[in-house]
Structure formats: C-alpha cells, structure tokens
Amino acid sequence: MQENAYIKLVPASKQQVITIDEVKDLFRYYKEITGKTGSQLGWEYGESAFPYNMEEKSHGKGKWFYLKSKEQRFKYIMVGVDNESGTCPTTPYIQITLPEGFTHGDKGKANEFCKFLAKQLNAELHLFNGRIMYYYKRK
Template sequence: MQENAYIKLVPASKQQTISIDEVKDLFHYYKDITNKTGSQLGWQYGESAFPYTIEEKSHAKGQWFYLNSNDKMRFRYIMVGVDNEAGSIPYIQVTLPEGFTHGDKGKANEFCKFLAKHLDAELHLFNGRIMYYYKRK
C-alpha cells in the first residue's frame, strides 16, 4: 500500500511557488553537501546518505520524477511530484509506492524534513503528523 507525505508552501514560507526543476536542484544540493561531509570524514557518506538516482519518465510531463536505487535489497524507489491544492497552495508530494522498504521510508522522512526546513514549509508526514518549519506568530 502506498503512503504519501506533503511539504506545503504556506504564506510564511521562503517562496510561494515551486517547480519540479527546483525540487531536483534541492536534491542535487543535498547530495553535494552529504558528499562534502563524507570527504571531511574520510569515507563515502554521500553514497549512504543518498543511495538514489533521479530519473524522469517521458510521460511525467514535468510533474514528477523517481528516486531509483541500485541497492534493491535496502532501497527501491520514491516518487516526488509538485502540484497545487484547491486554494492554490503549492506542495511537494513524496510518495512511497507499493513494495517500498523500511529504508525507503526512512530516507523519504529524511528528505521531507530537509526540504521542509530549507523552504520554511509545513510538513505533513506519512503518519499524519504535522511539523511546522516556518515562523509562527
């Protein structure tokens, strides 16, 4: 059974719109900073922190992409997409498709928290809880 998490860009967020290319850039940034951490520590932390490749299918039409892993024992894949709610609130949807592993869910939670913190957004986790990464009054 698939599970979903949402990163919503609320009025207090750093930006009010997001594109799929911007989300890809954030994943590349995440991969870059974890590789730098690994080089400082003297081991391949980047491979462990981001065991996925970004793949976009032709029928995705710029709305979503896969994070696909080569290590099929521990990780398989995660889907990431962007859309707008009815009230025109933009959000990033992170989906764990059927057949996901515990490793996928752990990494998806980690990625969701990174994205929400970087964007000062509202994070709706897979378990239904909400985390607020923006300044509230």
C-alpha cells in the same frame, strides 16, 4: 499500500511557487552537502546518504520524477509537485510517495528528505503518519 507525505508552501515560506526542476536542484544540493560531509569524515557518506538516481519519464515531465535506488535494500520514491485545489489562494506542495512494496529503508530516507526539503523552504510538513511539523515562523 502506498503512503504520502506533503511539503506545503504556506504564506510564511521562502517561496510561494515551486517547480519540479527546483525540487531536483534541492536534491542535488542535498547530495552535494552530504558528499562534502563524507569527504571531511574520510568515507563515502554521500553514497549512503543518497542511494538513489533521479529518473524522469516523458509522461511525467515537469510534474513528477522518481528516485530509483542503486542498492538492494532500497527501491524507489516518487516525488511530484502540484497545487492544492479548493483553497484560496491555491497552496503549492511537494508530494513524496512511497509506492506499494517500499522498504523500511525507503521510508527512513523519505522522512529524511521531507524534513530537509521543508527546512530549506520554510514549509509545513505533513508526514506519512499524519503528524505536522512546522518549519516556518508561526505568529
């Protein structure tokens, strides 16, 4: 059964709109900083921290992409952007989806990525287990 987590951009977030290309840039930044950590430690931590390739299908262009693993203990994670309908004003969000057949490794990495994205954007994170984490200053 698939599971979803959401990173919502609230009024206190760093930005109020996000595109799929900006999300990809955040993942590239994550890969870059973990690679630098690995070089400081003297081992290939970057490959362990981000064992995925970003792949985009033509029918999902501009809306979603997936992270496909290079390793056997991981499969893939889907990442998309959309706006929450029914709210005024609409709330943009990033959706992280673990499709059917995901591994424990995928879920661990997805949680890690969700927290990283929420922290970078000062957003509200709705985790896979339904709990909410606030990465923005609350009044």
